[in-house]
């Protein structure tokens with residue numbers, strides 16, 4: 001079982017990051033059930049990720065044309081494609097998430113590896129059965145909150161059948177209520193972790 005954790009907990013709060021805390025609630029509950037599980041963590045802040053340039057795209061297309069996805073250009077896409085279950089954690093920034101996560105998405109979106117086209121449109125080629133998106137936001141959750149919607153649609157595009165999320169929202173509306181909101185969100189994350 002390959003578990004992939006995409007850690008995009010970029011925060012001024014450091015170890016007190018609320019997003020990191022939410023992700024911690026999830027993983028602590030998961031590890032309590034599966035102490036032996038190996039988790040591949042991709043910490044986006046530690047990677048030197050750059051947005052794709054036209055030259056990068058040409059190089060990738062050249063390799064993809066020959067069906068060769070074995071090189072470093074596709075390293076992140078390969079690990080995403082091969083994961084059995086995936087967790088993504090990121091704060092709600094500027095109506096979606098930090099830009100580094102969008103850059104990561106550029107790197108994992110590889111036609112012919114993580115998805116492909118047929119006459120009726122795009123089909124996903126990722127192995128994962130589940131993807132969970134964990135996020136915290138200053139404002140309350142809205143039905144059109146883009147971070148969650150974006151990952152819901154990405155999961156569908158990549159062929160991942162089950163999508164779940166936890167949005168701890170409203171944390172900056174009334175800071176006095178933040179601890180109770182985070183506790184409730186942490187409990188939702190722990191519940192998801194027990195069946196993950």
Ligand SMILES: Cc1cc2nc3c(=O)[nH]c(=O)nc-3n(C[C@H](O)[C@H](O)[C@H](O)COP(=O)(O)O)c2cc1C
Pocket residue numbers: 009010011012013016017018019020091092093094095096136137138139140171172
């Ligand atoms: C750069 C930046 C952009 C933000 N943009 C939004 C936003 O668009 N909507 C929102 O509800 N909260 C926004 N927030 C508030 C954060 O989502 C909120 O404080 C979150 O809990 C931060 O998580 P952290 O403790 O892990 O850093 C933003 C915060 C920062 C620093």
